[in-house]
Amino acid sequence: MKQIPKQSSSRREFLKRTGRLAATSALAGVAIPHVHAGEDNTIRLALIGAGGRGTGAALNALSVPNGPTKLVAMADVFSERMMSSCKILVQRIAQGLMPGKGGKLSDLLDVPQDRQFLGFDGYRKAMDLLSPGDIVILTTPPAFRWVHFGYAIEKGLNVFMEKPVTVDGPSTRRMLALGQKSVAKNLKVGVGLMCRHCRARGELYDRIKGGGIGDVIALRAYRVAGPTGSAVSGPKPEGISELLYQIKRFHSFLWASGGCYSDFLIHNIDESCWMKDAWPVRAKASGGRHYRGDSIDQNFDNYSVEYTFADGAKLFLEGRSIPRCWNEFASYAQGSKGSAVISTSGHIPALCRIYKGQNQTDEDPVWSFPQPEPNPYQLEWDDLIEAIRKDQPFNEVKRGAEASLVTSMGRMAAHTGQIVTWNDILNHDHEFAPGLDQLTLNSEAPLQLGPDGKYPIPQPGITTTREY
Numbered sequence: 472m473k474q475i476p477k478q479s480s481s482r483r484e485f486l487k488r489t490g491r492l493a494a495t496s497a498l499a500g501v502a503i504p505h506v507h508a509g510e511d512n513t514i515r516l517a518l519i520g521a522g523g524r525g526t527g528a529a530l531n532a533l534s535v536p537n538g539p540t541k542l543v544a545m546a547d548v549f550s551e552r553m554m555s556s557c558k559i560l561v562q563r564i565a566q567g568l569m570p571g572k573g574g575k576l577s578d579l580l581d582v583p584q585d586r587q588f589l590g591f592d593g594y595r596k597a598m599d600l601l602s603p604g605d606i607v608i609l610t611t612p613p614a615f616r617w618v619h620f621g622y623a624i625e626k627g628l629n630v631f632m633e634k635p636v637t638v639d640g641p642s643t644r645r646m647l648a649l650g651q652k653s654v655a656k657n658l659k660v661g662v663g664l665m666c667r668h669c670r671a672r673g674e675l676y677d678r679i680k681g682g683g684i685g686d687v688i689a690l691r692a693y694r695v696a697g698p699t700g701s702a703v704s705g706p707k708p709e710g711i712s713e714l715l716y717q718i719k720r721f722h723s724f725l726w727a728s729g730g731c732y733s734d735f736l737i738h739n740i741d742e743s744c745w746m747k748d749a750w751p752v753r754a755k756a757s758g759g760r761h762y763r764g765d766s767i768d769q770n771f772d773n774y775s776v777e778y779t780f781a782d783g784a785k786l787f788l789e790g791r792s793i794p795r796c797w798n799e800f801a802s803y804a805q806g807s808k809g810s811a812v813i814s815t816s817g818h819i820p821a822l823c824r825i826y827k828g829q830n831q832t833d834e835d836p837v838w839s840f841p842q843p844e845p846n847p848y849q850l851e852w853d854d855l856i857e858a859i860r861k862d863q864p865f866n867e868v869k870r871g872a873e874a875s876l877v878t879s880m881g882r883m884a885a886h887t888g889q890i891v892t893w894n895d896i897l898n899h900d901h902e903f904a905p906g907l908d909q910l911t912l913n914s915e916a917p918l919q920l921g922p923d924g925k926y927p928i929p930q931p932g933i934t935t936t937r938e939y
């Protein structure tokens with residue numbers, strides 16, 4: 472357990488006064504200085520997967536108000552990603568965008584070149600530099616989550632890992648077992664379903680539990696927008712291996728991410744199931760590919776899913792990646808005595824509200840969460856660090872794995888055209904990418920092009936027992 476030092480508030484005041492100048496001068500170069508840890512209560516961090524979210528998560532970790540944290544090692548498979556992450560970290564700290572900290576650069580970042588590890592085994596080298604009680608941040612594509620989490624458990628490290636945490640039945644079973652191991656070791660593990668830490672959604676959950684909208688009969692969730700992230704991909708260009716291409720375009724490949732369905736829809740699925748306080752037991756769905764151009768990724772362009780809960784209540788989910796259609800990124804609950812807005816437009820602000828009727832008109836709001844709302848991406852870190860400092864139970868693996876499984880359940884229902892139950896997906900034997908713990912730069916990609924030069928795609932009604 473790492474206690475907050477008695478002198479931390481005056482230290483913070485000092486750093487507030489001196490920090491910005493020191494950080495600004497560090498901007499002269501992107502190289503991150505190497506200094507020795509000044510305080511043994513500092514929670515040290517290693518970042519595995521220095522991409523967009525990894526860099527953001529590291530900044531959140533360095534911005535916590537509850538005691539010193541410092542990034543000491545990084546790992547990635549692309550040197551350009553490592554470099555751009557380092558650059559952004561330095562710039563953001565220099566700009567003073569770290570609300571909880573005033574710290575000077577070297578108090579927050581201590582990642583000299585010999586602690587920036589490239590390659591598929593970089594995660595081990597980075598974690599080897601940490602001690603029990605420190606935190607490793609796992610923000611690669613989800614396929615690697617169980618590999619990296621397994622090693623973190625071996626090393627006795629606390630973990631923050633991004634969603635989804637699994638992509639299929641076998642990886643979910645493995646993750647659930649690893650989760651139990653991590654609980655037995657009293658490790659604190661956060662999973663990046665940050666909306667669970669949103670105070671607005673938290674109060675809405677309490678109100679719904681208290682009967683605020685009566686029985687929850689139906690939930691509706693929408694994430695319909697144009698193509699997002701790397702979900703739409705054309706043929707592999709020259710100059711990059713098949714393996715690295717699939718990793719770089721991970722939203723396009725089911726083995727790497729669970730596809731656009733898992734990566735993008737999981738938040739709406741999770742927040743809706745949270746309000747129902749249950750996971751659905753089965754799913755039926757449809758979806759298809761429409762305007763593909765030369766895109767040969769494995770995704771459908773739209774998904775329409777009906778999840779059913781044990782009491783018969785439904786969650787209706789719409790996902791679409793087609794430009795120039797109506798866009799919506801929101802979730803709703805309909806109850807026997809009213810209705811609620813779970814999220815309004817993306818993750819933040821949620822603008823949670825309860826209405827007397829089902830129409831949700833401005834005339835009949837019963838309650839709305841006061842604005843402004845704190846940022847859940849920061850809150851999930853504040854909560855994790857608090858639990859580590861106070862040695863309180865904090866382990867989100869089971870919930871994160873179950874949310875990932877429910878997501879895979881709906882995706883498989885759409886991809887096969889069959890009704891898929893919780894047990895079907897949990898016990899399914901199709902592991903999209905076995906042996907990822909043995910991967911090297913020379914390994915074959917988990918997915919191979921067919922004779923037609925295209926990747927295998929789901930074919931509902933034709934390929935019915937597995938997704939491809």
Ligand SMILES: NC(=O)c1ccc[n+]([C@@H]2O[C@H](COP(=O)([O-])OP(=O)(O)OC[C@H]3O[C@@H](n4cnc5c(N)ncnc54)[C@H](O)[C@@H]3O)[C@@H](O)[C@H]2O)c1
Nearest residue numbers: 520521522523524525547548549552610611613633634663
């Ligand atoms: N909670 C959220 O709202 C949220 C938002 C964005 C992303 N995410 C999640 O974060 C994860 C990363 O997404 P991203 O948008 O940052 O993608 P990204 O491509 O920007 O970052 C992933 C990084 O991991 C690196 N990487 C890939 N395989 C690796 C390996 N085996 N070892 C080390 N490094 C490896 C890549 O080179 C890349 O730099 C995904 O699981 C995604 O779903 C969550």
